[in-house]
Amino acid sequence: MASKIWSGRFGGGVLVLALVILGAAYAFKAGGQSDMAGSAPVAPLALTSGSFKDGDTMPQKLTCDGLNISPDLQWLSAPSDTKSFAIVMDDPDAPLGFTHWIAYNIPPDTRDVAEGASTHNKRFDHAAEGVNSFGDIGYGGPCPPSGPPHHYVFHVYALDVNPALPPGQARDQLAASVRGHVLAEGRITGLYGR
Structure with missing residues (x-):
């Protein structure tokens, strides 16, 4: 009886509250x-990127359906006091978010990759790479479930620091060591669906 009262009076409210919290977290990401x-x-x-244009579909060779290789990236206008760069690739369309690539300790004179x-079997020279959401170190390309394309x-x-973290760090470990030290950020988005 008590469980029936709980589910009848509170169950729906708890479910709605959980959905609101998840929705807010997704909207933030x-x-x-x-x-x-x-x-x-x-x-x-x-x-x-020379591999795809911002907002366009990523070529299959960059995905798990192809060669699963990291794209070409180039950046300009880095502040003069830059001490290192970091790269993060993520999929905000995944229900809980999904990190596909983390690279850090990239030398300050680097302007392209x-x-x-980086591939599943090859590490990015002159940098450290972290653990992606697949549980691997290095690049893990787009591999969405069937449905609309993911971003x-x-x-x-x-x-303004070189975090000097060892390889294999998780995203939250990198975030904790660089928060407050980001001078500039560039973003580019590719789409891929199946």
Whole structure:
């Protein structure tokens, strides 16, 4: 009887509350809030790719249905006091978010990353890579379930520190060490669906 009263009086309210909290969390992520930069405003970093144009479909070779290689990325206008760069690729359309690539300790004179610099079997030279949501170190390309295309956002951060973290860190570990140290951020978004 007590469980019937609980589910009748409170169950629906608890479910609605849970959905509101999840919706707010998704809206925060989808709105482009950066867990790396925190709430501090940062300068824009011009970010482009020779592999795809911002807002276009990513070529299959960059996905799990192809060669699963990282795209070409180039950036300009980094602040002069940049000490290192970090790259994060994520999928805000996944229900809980999904991190596909984390690279950090990238030297401050770097302005591009060649296509295929990171794969499941090859590490990105002159940088450390973290653990993605697949549980692997390195790049893990788009691999969405069937349905509408997902948005894959590449962030490049210019940092005023070199976090000097060892390889294999999780996204939250990187975020904790660079929060408050992001000078500029560039973003580019590719789409992929099945």
